[in-house]
Amino acid sequence: MQITQPLAETAERRRENLFVRIVRRLADSRELTLFVLVVALALAMSIVYPNNFPTASNMRAVLLNLAPVGMLVCGMMLLMIGGTFDLSVGSTLAFSGVWAGVVAGWWGWPAEIAVLVGIMVGALCGLVNGLIVTRIGINALIATLGTLTIYRSLTYVTAGTGVTPITDAFAEYGRAADPLFRIQSPFWAMLVLVLIGGWLVARTRFFRQFYFIGGNPRAAQLSGIRVDRLILIGFVIMGALAGLAGVLGAARLNSAVVNAGVGIELKVITATVLGGASLKGGEGTILGGILGVLFIALIENAMIINAIGVFWQGLVVGLVLLFAVSLDRFKTSGRA
Amino acid sequence: MAPRLEINGLSKFFPGVRALDDVSMSVEAGEIRALLGENGAGKSTLGKIVAGVYSRDQGTVLVDSAEIGTLDEKAAGDLGIGIVHQEGSLVPQLSVAENIFAGRQPTQWLGQVNVRAMREQAKALIAQLGVAIDPALKVSALSPAQAQIVEIAKALSRDLRILILDEPTAALTLTETEKLFDVVRRLAGNGVSVVYVSHRLAEIFSLCHSVTVLKDGRLAGTRRVAETSTDELIRLMVGRDVHFSRSAAGRRIGDIVLEAQDVEAPPLVRSASITVRAGEIVCLAGLIGSGRSEFCEAIFGARRRHGGSIRIGGTAIDPKGPWDGKHAGIGMVPEDRKAAGLFLGMDIVNNVAATVLSRVSSGANFSNRKAEALARNFVDELRIATPSVHQIVGNLSGGNQQKVLLAKWMAMEPRLLIVDEPTRGVDVGARSEIYRLLRALADKGVALLVVSSDLPEVLALADRIVVMAEGRTVGELRGDGASEEQVLRLATRYTASVAEVRKQPGMAEA
Numbered sequence: 001m002q003i004t005q006p007l008a009e010t011a012e013r014r015r016e017n018l019f020v021r022i023v024r025r026l027a028d029s030r031e032l033t034l035f036v037l038v039v040a041l042a043l044a045m046s047i048v049y050p051n052n053f054p055t056a057s058n059m060r061a062v063l064l065n066l067a068p069v070g071m072l073v074c075g076m077m078l079l080m081i082g083g084t085f086d087l088s089v090g091s092t093l094a095f096s097g098v099w100a101g102v103v104a105g106w107w108g109w110p111a112e113i114a115v116l117v118g119i120m121v122g123a124l125c126g127l128v129n130g131l132i133v134t135r136i137g138i139n140a141l142i143a144t145l146g147t148l149t150i151y152r153s154l155t156y157v158t159a160g161t162g163v164t165p166i167t168d169a170f171a172e173y174g175r176a177a178d179p180l181f182r183i184q185s186p187f188w189a190m191l192v193l194v195l196i197g198g199w200l201v202a203r204t205r206f207f208r209q210f211y212f213i214g215g216n217p218r219a220a221q222l223s224g225i226r227v228d229r230l231i232l233i234g235f236v237i238m239g240a241l242a243g244l245a246g247v248l249g250a251a252r253l254n255s256a257v258v259n260a261g262v263g264i265e266l267k268v269i270t271a272t273v274l275g276g277a278s279l280k281g282g283e284g285t286i287l288g289g290i291l292g293v294l295f296i297a298l299i300e301n302a303m304i305i306n307a308i309g310v311f312w313q314g315l316v317v318g319l320v321l322l323f324a325v326s327l328d329r330f331k332t333s334g335r336a
Numbered sequence: 337m338a339p340r341l342e343i344n345g346l347s348k349f350f351p352g353v354r355a356l357d358d359v360s361m362s363v364e365a366g367e368i369r370a371l372l373g374e375n376g377a378g379k380s381t382l383g384k385i386v387a388g389v390y391s392r393d394q395g396t397v398l399v400d401s402a403e404i405g406t407l408d409e410k411a412a413g414d415l416g417i418g419i420v421h422q423e424g425s426l427v428p429q430l431s432v433a434e435n436i437f438a439g440r441q442p443t444q445w446l447g448q449v450n451v452r453a454m455r456e457q458a459k460a461l462i463a464q465l466g467v468a469i470d471p472a473l474k475v476s477a478l479s480p481a482q483a484q485i486v487e488i489a490k491a492l493s494r495d496l497r498i499l500i501l502d503e504p505t506a507a508l509t510l511t512e513t514e515k516l517f518d519v520v521r522r523l524a525g526n527g528v529s530v531v532y533v534s535h536r537l538a539e540i541f542s543l544c545h546s547v548t549v550l551k552d553g554r555l556a557g558t559r560r561v562a563e564t565s566t567d568e569l570i571r572l573m574v575g576r577d578v579h580f581s582r583s584a585a586g587r588r589i590g591d592i593v594l595e596a597q598d599v600e601a602p603p604l605v606r607s608a609s610i611t612v613r614a615g616e617i618v619c620l621a622g623l624i625g626s627g628r629s630e631f632c633e634a635i636f637g638a639r640r641r642h643g644g645s646i647r648i649g650g651t652a653i654d655p656k657g658p659w660d661g662k663h664a665g666i667g668m669v670p671e672d673r674k675a676a677g678l679f680l681g682m683d684i685v686n687n688v689a690a691t692v693l694s695r696v697s698s699g700a701n702f703s704n705r706k707a708e709a710l711a712r713n714f715v716d717e718l719r720i721a722t723p724s725v726h727q728i729v730g731n732l733s734g735g736n737q738q739k740v741l742l743a744k745w746m747a748m749e750p751r752l753l754i755v756d757e758p759t760r761g762v763d764v765g766a767r768s769e770i771y772r773l774l775r776a777l778a779d780k781g782v783a784l785l786v787v788s789s790d791l792p793e794v795l796a797l798a799d800r801i802v803v804m805a806e807g808r809t810v811g812e813l814r815g816d817g818a819s820e821e822q823v824l825r826l827a828t829r830y831t832a833s834v835a836e837v838r839k840q841p842g843m844a845e846a
């Protein structure tokens with residue numbers, strides 16, 4: 001073997017035309033690809049719909065709507081980096097929201113306690129998922145598919161048709177808005193989580209271990225990484241995030257809805273994969289995940305403004321997902 | 337007569353790497369041709385191109401004078417080109433028989449797979465290698481040696497014109513190797529051309545007719561085996577002389593670091609004891625299946641221990657997992673680098689950092705700068721051939737992967753380093769470097785426990801040799817002055833009872 005200059009132009013590469021090289025450069029960083037796509041989409045929309053898209057109220061709506069998915073993506077990205085995932089997040093979200101509603105609305109306890117209880121219930125759901133996966137050794141797909149229906153059913157059992165209204169003090173947690181942009185708290189909570197989570201996962205050695213686990217669980221175990229314990233922690237974090245999303249959602253509506261979060265897991269996983277996670281694990285960043293969320297949110301918004309029926313949205317999001325993932329084939333760092 | 341396989345001006349590029357550069361060679365029908373070269377010389381790449389796994393960038397390949405265009409693995413198989421891959425290509429979740437006949441299972445009149453016939457044929461194929469493996473077993477349940485046998489059986493299951501064997505004996509014992517050679521000779525007798533890649537020169541002299549040496553992706557020369565010597569081949573390969581002599585200088589052997597007594601880890605480890613001192617290299621020898629690796633795993637905490645005691649530096653430890661072993665200062669380089677050792681999809685930096693996350697961090701933060709510096713050190717020190725420390729480890733050649741694996745554990749600076757098969761798939765030059773590195777570690781006072789199936793390696797490295805058989809440590813020899821025969825006798829002598837062996841004159845109790 002001879003080592004030529006790192007990434008020197010080999011004959012093969014010289015033959016490529018400019019277009020392929022641009023695609024390759026973009027494909028090498030999923031974050032960059034998505035960022036370019038998001039900016040391009042936003043620009044196009046601002047030009048085509050100057051009266052509908054770049055307005056304060058539309059922006060506010062878009063950002064507020066993506067908040068729950070954004071929070072969940074942080075946890076899902078962590079799990080998928082570690083080579084696993086959680087399908088029960090939607091049910092966990094509803095279950096936590098309903099418990100917060102019960103504690104505040106029916107029992108009349110202080111709103112702070114209700115918020116805490118909601119998050120704890122979510123974390124507990126995550127703990128159960130994690131224990132089933134790591135201790136009993138049931139595969140995550142089956143395990144969380146099971147708890148998806150179990151938690152949803154427990155939600156119905158707990159609150160029947162839901163808790164409406166809860167209390168004004170509790171509702172304040174989801175409605176408080178900042179004075180400048182007047183965006184309500186779920187968005188700000190999500191932003192803080194993304195910033196902190198993004199830093200933690202990208203930088204800290206604790207979370208770096210998830211990349212090793214996803215890369216090769218057996219080698220990680222033999223390298224002295226506590227694989228099971230970390231995966232368990234990952235599930236608890238995922239559950240707590242779903243709990244928070246559920247509580248804030250219930251607070252914003254001042255109503256704990258038993259059908260909250262139905263089907264959200266698919267949206268979350270779509271955004272996570274779009275953001276660079278691989279089903280095999282070991283890849284992805286929170287930044288990528290949140291850009292994935294943003295991108296999907298913009299597409300949905302475009303379709304609403306265009307008055308294209310909701311029936312078409314799934315089609316477009318699905319196509320975008322397939323497109324983004326197929327970009328992987330152009331990666332230079334991939335194996336030949 | 338036209339040659340069976342003819343390669344002209346073959347070149348292959350990978351990003352940043354010229355793996356093959358204008359290589360030409362031709363192999364006659366019935367010829368067994370050795371392919372030699374250092375790690376990363378391009379041997380596997382050449383084999384993979386002929387077998388249709390990689391496409392070629394330049395050059396032509398002719399089989400029986402017919403030029404083959406671009407072909408995939410299946411087309412190559414249909415042309416009668418079989419390959420046993422260095423890194424294994426079996427599907428762990430499927431049975432042995434299904435792996436052997438993947439895609440070509442014998443069928444019955446409705447097209448359903450004839451499981452019975454398939455298993456019987458698989459059994460016969462395996463039996464000609466002198467081994468009995470239940471064809472209904474899942475591949476994931478096999479040991480690395482058994483998996484290797486199945487790989488070979490899979491290649492033999494077709495009508496072959498050309499057979500490429502890429503380091504097929506790396507995981508095999510002597511007897512299995514001999515059986516494989518018989519089969520290869522028989523195939524050659526029937527006119528099959530064999531391309532045989534190995535780092536074990538002795539094998540080449542006993543099996544092959546001729547040898548082609550690659551260096552840095554270029555052809556370094558072709559010789560008839562009868563007209564060449566080990567020294568000449570090494571010079572062609574490495575460009576200098578290499579020696580494996582035992583280091584003469586006496587090392588200062590210090591206090592006991594590891595003291596394991598009557599360790600039980602059923603089913604493979606029944607009662608094993610060993611001590612290793614600081615600065616000492618102890619080799620654990622024995623046949624495959626004697627429980628050596630499992631004993632080491634039990635010491636490290638990677639395997640559940642049922643009885644016995646383990647002390648590190650005089651303190652009893654009870655490792656519940658590898659993290660506990662690591663915490664006690666033990667490192668373990670596992671036998672199976674692909675499945676258990678490396679993060680193949682990650683770069684060298686992250687692989688090396690995996691065992692020392694806290695050392696390559698500042699506070700809670702993982703420091704890419706520190707990790708890169710560490711990786712760069714090892715790339716220089718171990719002479720890992722790579723375009724950069726950010727190369728994906730899965731893209732390195734087998735021997736360079738092995739060096740990364742060693743680096744990963746040397747980085748941890750253990751008190752006791754267990755190395756399971758330190759030079760599997762490593763070229764002669766690198767092998768002597770790895771010996772030098774292990775000795776240097778011992779000089780620094782690290783206790784080394786080395787498992788090896790390669791007897792010359794055991795004799796070259798060991799200060800002391802401990803032999804295991806059937807899950808028990810059955811004897812011990814001093815390293816210098818020991819002969820292969822003595823070790824083998826201990827390893828196979830174990831028959832009726834341990835006591836009988838221990839009564840053998842001249843053998844200390846283990």
Ligand SMILES: Nc1ncnc2c1ncn2[C@@H]1O[C@H](COP(=O)(O)OP(=O)(O)OP(=O)(O)O)[C@@H](O)[C@H]1O
Nearest residue numbers: 350355375376377378379380381731732733734735
């Ligand atoms: N898929 C790939 N992508 C990038 N580089 C590769 C790839 N496969 C091989 N290489 C590079 O090509 C060179 C030749 O590799 P090859 O595996 O053929 O070596 P080898 O002679 O078989 O070595 P070994 O004795 O270690 O098995 C190496 O430098 C390796 O890093």
Ligand SMILES: [Mg+2]
Nearest residue numbers: 379380422734
């Ligand atoms: Mg090779």
